[in-house]
Amino acid sequence: MNSLQALARAVARLAAIVTFALLSACSAPKSPYVFTAVTTEVAMTGEAVVDVRLVHEATGKPVENAVIFETRFDMAPDSMASMTAPVEAQGSPAPGVYRFKVGPTMKGRWALTLSAKVHGVAETITGTVVVAAH
Numbered sequence: 642m643n644s645l646q647a648l649a650r651a652v653a654r655l656a657a658i659v660t661f662a663l664l665s666a667c668s669a670p671k672s673p674y675v676f677t678a679v680t681t682e683v684a685m686t687g688e689a690v691v692d693v694r695l696v697h698e699a700t701g702k703p704v705e706n707a708v709i710f711e712t713r714f715d716m717a718p719d720s721m722a723s724m725t726a727p728v729e730a731q732g733s734p735a736p737g738v739y740r741f742k743v744g745p746t747m748k749g750r751w752a753l754t755l756s757a758k759v760h761g762v763a764e765t766i767t768g769t770v771v772v773a774a775h
C-alpha cells in the first residue's frame with residue numbers, strides 16, 4: 642500500500658467515525674418533560690420560596706404528582722458550582738407546580754436542579770432552573 646492509499650483509508654475511517662458521532666448525538670433521546678421557573682427572583686432576607694412548573698412539552702399539560710427525589714441548589718450559573726445552599730421541597734401548591742424553600746447565602750444567580758419520577762414514565766426526569774438572589 643502506498644502512502645496515498647494509506648491516507649485515503651485514514652480519511653475514510655475518520656469520516657465514518659465523525660458520521661457515527663453525529664448520528665449518535667442527534668438520536669439521543671430528549672426528555673419530553675420540562676421544568677420551568679415560575680419564580681425567577683428571590684430576596685436574600687426572609688423566606689425565599691421558588692415555584693417550578695413541570696410540563697409535558699408537546700401538549701403543554703402540567704404534570705401532577707411528580708415525586709421530586711433529589712434537589713440541589715448551587716451557584717453554577719455564576720461559576721461557583723461548589724457553592725451550595727439548603728433547599729427543601731414544600732409540596733405542590735397548584736397542579737404541576739412544585740414549591741421549594743431555598744436559603745441562598747450570596748447575591749447572584751443560583752441553579753435549582755431537580756430529579757423527579759412520574760407515574761408511568763420509566764426514565765428519571767431532570768431539569769435545572771435559574772433564580773436570581775437579591
Ligand SMILES: [Cu+2]
Nearest residue numbers: 716721724747
Ligand atoms: Cu457564590
